[in-house]
Amino acid sequence: MSAAVKYTLGRFGLFVVIFVLLLPVPLNLLVKAMIALVASGGFGYFLLAKWRNEMxxxxxxxxxxxxxxxxxxxxxxxxxxxxxxxxxxxAEPGDRG
Structure with missing residues (x-):
């Protein structure tokens, strides 16, 4: 799996996990999504540094x-x-089949 795919799936996974953890909190759904987006960005900066560097x-x-x-x-x-x-x-000799 390429580094870009791993990093993208990792970022998306962090967002989903944080969003699910926020579901019981009595807030608007859009506010929960915005909090999850910002929090996943912060956590992803530290937790996914290796995959980001590989990418x-x-x-x-x-x-x-x-x-x-x-x-x-x-x-x-x-x-x-x-x-x-x-x-x-x-002109490459190995291409003739």
Missing amino acids: AEQLESASSRRRAEKERLRAALAGDEEAAAAGDRA
Whole structure:
């Protein structure tokens, strides 16, 4: 399971748990939901720090891959033959089946 999915499910789970704990409290349902949202954000900051950091690392690696591919494509469009050949999937020998 990806780090983003784990973190999202963790945040949602915290919200649900806090909201269920607030059900017996005599407040408006919308107020309970707002309290649960704010409280789950606070608790999630501390309890889900590991998953949040994993998600940030995953997003950073994806961003760096996209940035490198963008630079390679710009170099290929500028006429750099090596950059064009480095990204040419048709030229890769393992792709022929």
